[in-house]
Amino acid sequence: MTPERCDGIVLAAGAGTRYGMPKALAEDGAWLHSAVRALRDGGCDRVFVVLGATGPAQRDQTAPEPAWLVSQTPRIPLPAGVHAVWASDWAIGLSASMRAGLAAVASLGTAKNSGGGITPPEFAAIMPVDTPDVGPEVVARVLAAARGSESRLARAVFGKLPGHPVVLGRGHWAGVLVNAAGNTGAGSYLRERADAVRVGCDDLATGIDHDYQPSTR
Numbered sequence: 001m002t003p004e005r006c007d008g009i010v011l012a013a014g015a016g017t018r019y020g021m022p023k024a025l026a027e028d029g030a031w032l033h034s035a036v037r038a039l040r041d042g043g044c045d046r047v048f049v050v051l052g053a054t055g056p057a058q059r060d061q062t063a064p065e066p067a068w069l070v071s072q073t074p075r076i077p078l079p080a081g082v083h084a085v086w087a088s089d090w091a092i093g094l095s096a097s098m099r100a101g102l103a104a105v106a107s108l109g110t111a112k113n114s115g116g117g118i119t120p121p122e123f124a125a126i127m128p129v130d131t132p133d134v135g136p137e138v139v140a141r142v143l144a145a146a147r148g149s150e151s152r153l154a155r156a157v158f159g160k161l162p163g164h165p166v167v168l169g170r171g172h173w174a175g176v177l178v179n180a181a182g183n184t185g186a187g188s189y190l191r192e193r194a195d196a197v198r199v200g201c202d203d204l205a206t207g208i209d210h211d212y213q214p215s216t217r
Contacts, residue, residue: 013053101126125142
């Protein structure tokens with residue numbers, strides 16, 4: 001049986017005020033590429049990167065094939081095949097990124113139904129750009145838990161702390177968006193859901209999000 005499709009969304013729109021730069025640019029783009037790789041290798045069909053403070057993705061004029069950049073200076077390329085999404089209202093907070101990412105996933109479905117329309121994937125996996133030690137093994141474990149649960153809702157847990165990725169069945173997207181506000185994405189919705197599967201991932205990663213550069217802590 002073919003597993004139900006899942007798309008991945010990297011939330012990378014913030015200005016990273018406490019970090020000192022947009023985290024999409026952190027370590028010359030290494031965090032961004034790590035998040036994309038975790039989602040792809042963890043079982044996501046397509047990956048969408050939500051940009052904001054860095055501006056929309058820019059065409060790389062030096063590349064022989066169509067390619068896109070997050071930034072010209074420093075030069076940070078988007079991984080090949082990634083769908084770039086720009087949240088023009090990114091300054092509102094995480095909710096704007098979540099809204100833009102889920103809207104893109106829903107509108108750019110890949111499977112045609114019998115009526116000729118486009119069907120979105122059954123799941124979306126949400127990852128922030130600033131958890132660089134979360135790898136594909138974590139994504140695969142959480143996605144498997146969501147696929148195997150009645151709620152179709154799962155999130156990684158590190159110790160007793162909820163973390164990422166969060167995997168949302170399509171039936172939850174509208175509820176997440178209704179509850180998202182300011183700098184809160186899916187968190188407020190998940191707190192209301194006792195049926196969300198909490199997936200222990202301590203053996204695979206720390207799940208720590210990096211808000212400050214080491215020299216400024």
